Amino acid sequence: MNAAGIEHSRRRIMQHGYIGMGGRLTFAGTVVTMGTLNKNDKETRCRMSDRYSRQTVLLGREGQEALLQTRVAVLGCGALGTHIAGNLARAGFGHISIVDRDVVELNNLQRQALFDEGDVGSFKVEAAARKLRRINSEIVIETQVKDIHNGNIERFIQGCDLVLDGTDNIPTRMILNDACVKNRIPWIYAGVIRYEGMVMPVLPEGPCLRCLLPEIPPTGSMTSCELSGVLNPLPPIIAGIQCTEAIKLVLNKTDSPRKLVVYDVWEQRFNKVTVDKNPHCLCCGKRTYTFLDNPERDIVMGLCADSVQIIPPRDTDLDLEKIARDLAGSVEILIANDYMLRFIADGKQLTVYRDGRAQIKGTGDNGVARAVYTRYLGL
Amino acid sequence: MIINIRVNGKDKEIDTDNVDNLKQLVTTLVQQEKGLIAEVNEKIVHRDLWAQHPVRPGDVIELINFVGGG
Numbered sequence: 001m002n003a004a005g006i007e008h009s010r011r012r013i014m015q016h017g018y019i020g021m022g023g024r025l026t027f028a029g030t031v032v033t034m035g036t037l038n039k040n041d042k043e044t045r046c047r048m049s050d051r052y053s054r055q056t057v058l059l060g061r062e063g064q065e066a067l068l069q070t071r072v073a074v075l076g077c078g079a080l081g082t083h084i085a086g087n088l089a090r091a092g093f094g095h096i097s098i099v100d101r102d103v104v105e106l107n108n109l110q111r112q113a114l115f116d117e118g119d120v121g122s123f124k125v126e127a128a129a130r131k132l133r134r135i136n137s138e139i140v141i142e143t144q145v146k147d148i149h150n151g152n153i154e155r156f157i158q159g160c161d162l163v164l165d166g167t168d169n170i171p172t173r174m175i176l177n178d179a180c181v182k183n184r185i186p187w188i189y190a191g192v193i194r195y196e197g198m199v200m201p202v203l204p205e206g207p208c209l210r211c212l213l214p215e216i217p218p219t220g221s222m223t224s225c226e227l228s229g230v231l232n233p234l235p236p237i238i239a240g241i242q243c244t245e246a247i248k249l250v251l252n253k254t255d256s257p258r259k260l261v262v263y264d265v266w267e268q269r270f271n272k273v274t275v276d277k278n279p280h281c282l283c284c285g286k287r288t289y290t291f292l293d294n295p296e297r298d299i300v301m302g303l304c305a306d307s308v309q310i311i312p313p314r315d316t317d318l319d320l321e322k323i324a325r326d327l328a329g330s331v332e333i334l335i336a337n338d339y340m341l342r343f344i345a346d347g348k349q350l351t352v353y354r355d356g357r358a359q360i361k362g363t364g365d366n367g368v369a370r371a372v373y374t375r376y377l378g379l
Numbered sequence: 380m381i382i383n384i385r386v387n388g389k390d391k392e393i394d395t396d397n398v399d400n401l402k403q404l405v406t407t408l409v410q411q412e413k414g415l416i417a418e419v420n421e422k423i424v425h426r427d428l429w430a431q432h433p434v435r436p437g438d439v440i441e442l443i444n445f446v447g448g449g
Contacts, residue, residue: 076449078449079448079449080449081449165449166449167449168447168448168449169447169449170414170445170447173447190449191445191446191447191448191449192446192448192449193446193447193448196446197446198445198446211423211425212416212423212445213414213416213445214426214427215413216413217411217413217414217445228448230448260416260423262418262441262443271418271421271441272421273418273421273422273423273441274421274422274423275423276422276423276425278425278427280425280427
């Protein structure tokens with residue numbers, strides 16, 4: 001390669017993080033010494049194998065190879081999901097599928113790693129994938145811009161060796177628990193809110209999440225990061241514990257009996273609590289998948305005393321811009337684009353997404369929220 | 380009989396004539412049980428066993444709300 005060619009290649013690497021030369025030759029982002037850049041370059045091959053050197057010391061080459069052969073689904077790409085995906089990509093999990101239907105908002109940047117100001121307005125999974133492919137171009141990153149529900153979750157987890165929980169609500173977790181137990185796929189529960197986090201690996205034989213939480217708590221007893229806040233050092237800690245459990249699972253070193261980690265980042269209090277299988281558990285005991293098999297078409301869920309979430313019938317695809325035009329003049333529209341419509345009506349603030357999911361603020365009454373939702377969206 | 384236990388990091392006296400099992404203890408302490416996880420001496424006690432689970436002197440009990448955010 002001549003000097004002009006080397007300079008051209010250097011600019012491409014610094015810009016794109018990779019170079020392809022008639023075959024598949026990839027680099028992590030900041031290769032700096034420009035020799036003859038071709039896939040037979042011995043220095044290149046050595047540098048690529050150095051990627052996991054700090055890990056193979058701990059896990060061995062066989063352990064690293066096991067990670068590279070692992071296919072994992074990350075459900076949710078928010079506070080937990082972004083940290084999870086980043087950890088797994090850097091660790092060299094060979095195939096990572098990420099599912100989330102949301103777009104990046106400014107308030108996400110406080111805690112959702114992988115996103116920056118330039119990503120606001122992008123679909124989260126697409127912004128995440130762009131970053132992840134620059135972190136590790138040797139693995140496969142797949143994305144799905146989809147809401148996760150009982151009609152599609154088994155498609156997302158099919159063929160996976162492991163599922164990591166990055167979801168943000170309990171009903172979805174109950175569906176996830178059913179789906180993974182039914183399909184005999186290990187999964188790792190985690191949750192974060194305010195200053196507290198939890199993690200528990202769930203293996204198909206149990207104990208499962210339903211051993212801990214037999215049913216969905218009613219209105220007013222649940223909350224969300226949006227409503228209650230979350231301290232931003234917490235998600236990476238909990239995701240770090242989750243990903244450590246993921247590595248242990250791949251290496252067949254999961255604790256037995258199973259442990260629930262409970263962590264308070266403010267008090268710096270860390271507990272590991274033993275969880276035995278509940279022999280009467282409907283899910284891992286009786287193999288009854290109440291949430292996965294639920295024929296109910298929508299879920300109306302109180303988030304707290306002043307907010308309700310509605311997850312509508314499957315396959316809804318709203319033309320939000322048309323709805324905004326139809327409503328203009330009768331409501332106060334705050335945000336209107338392809339992905340999200342936010343407006344004030346009847347003293348409530350409604351935020352509606354394209355798949356019909358909505359949050360209604362200003363009431364904790366499910367019936368009132370449903371009525372407002374139906375009145376203005378006709379659903 | 381008055382016994383001493385520890386609940387959520389705080390020492391507590393309870394009268395076992397009134398509260399002698401975990402279910403009764405939870406009912407006296409919290410309003411909403413359904414999102415609650417009960418840990419006794421570093422082990423989870425399943426909800427359907429709360430009524431049969433005696434509260435003993437020196438028990439260290441944590442009543443934790445399930446974390447659903449992410």
